[in-house]
Amino acid sequence: MSRFDVIAFDADDTLWHNERLYREAQEKFKNLLAHYHSREWIAERLDATEMQNLQHFGYGIKSFALSMIETAVELTEGRITGQEIQAILEMTKNMLAADVQLVERVPETLARLAETYALMVITKGDLRDQETKITRSGLADFFSHVEIVSDKKSANYARVLKRHNIAPERFVMVGNSLRSDILPVLEIGATAIYIPHELTWTHEHADAPTDESRFFEIAQFGDLPDLFATLERD
């Protein structure tokens, strides 16, 4: 018998690249406002506006767009032009329609893991955006369930496990965010596998757990089958 029943995956920057889209948009945003302010100051104000607006808007591209617009108005003391606002709206639609770029070796790795475990997705952000990305990714058939949540705190994970009747000790979460995918999962007594992504939003940073027997870190997605083989032998 396997040690685990269910492996759940974060989506953005675990299954497919996502933070790149935000970084590209931030660069364009800095270019757009470059004749008003320094690039560093623009980046700093955008970041501060995003953090402040999380309570109003939550996560996702539409929230990011509203924060870009708010920052543009603020930084230009209202002198922002309609064309510049239009450019931000265009960037937003392009982000929402962007091709889904899978992380290396994701499909074949999921196929191997699916032979032994039930696979799930647990992701946060815009409901519609996440749904269409799962469809466009071509990965939907690997997953028995897709859970799109508004936040990834331990209570959100506990609710998902309860809903699906999964015991924490038989559940593994895989993701690139220590803050959202790892720490809250360890907190409820489940296992967490951290796969760092070259780009991770600063808001998602946290210290890695120390002295925690249910925490594992690997370098890339394709290393998962070997790690599970080891865990099942222990």
Added chain:
Amino acid sequence: MSRFDVIAFDADDTLWHNERLYREAQEKFKNLLAHYHSREWIAERLDATEMQNLQHFGYGIKSFALSMIETAVELTEGRITGQEIQAILEMTKNMLAADVQLVERVPETLARLAETYALMVITKGDLRDQETKITRSGLADFFSHVEIVSDKKSANYARVLKRHNIAPERFVMVGNSLRSDILPVLEIGATAIYIPHELTWTHEHADAPTDESRFFEIAQFGDLPDLFATLERD
């Protein structure tokens, strides 16, 4: 034994008033742009932009906000001011933070129905906005499940019923939108109860079904217990 197991409720304009918030925002938006165009033309262009953006943005207040901003840029040929954009962002935050105004007799009616049936919410829109409204409404404890979906087509309902192992003939949906709450539910073989709301978004209009034994219409939420008593006697 009861004829039904589960009653599911639409949220916006079924459990609490919602369309009023949009109508108020539209009025403010028309006032804001009144020195550029006629109120009728502003309303018409906003509506057209919203419809066109549904494919990009989906439903909800943040999507509506982005459409207001886009319409404002377009209608002013880019002459919209930063202050006017700021006013739209403020309206958006106020909409998201607005008090939840319950429809008349909702709590006591839910309490009576909960004696016999499992109650659910099935609503579409922003994940975070709908979650916080359910919390703020004070109604959360009546519901065994809350499903927030990106759209309300028959496939969305079929998925929810399958996930919860509910047979369509034992499921009833209650809502104010013929297009979203009634027709797709009848299509999957379940029962639907239509409670018209004085304000309903034009996008949600559809013709009422004729000659359909699983369709019922009542005037107000408080009429539900009597209707169920009749249905159980039949």
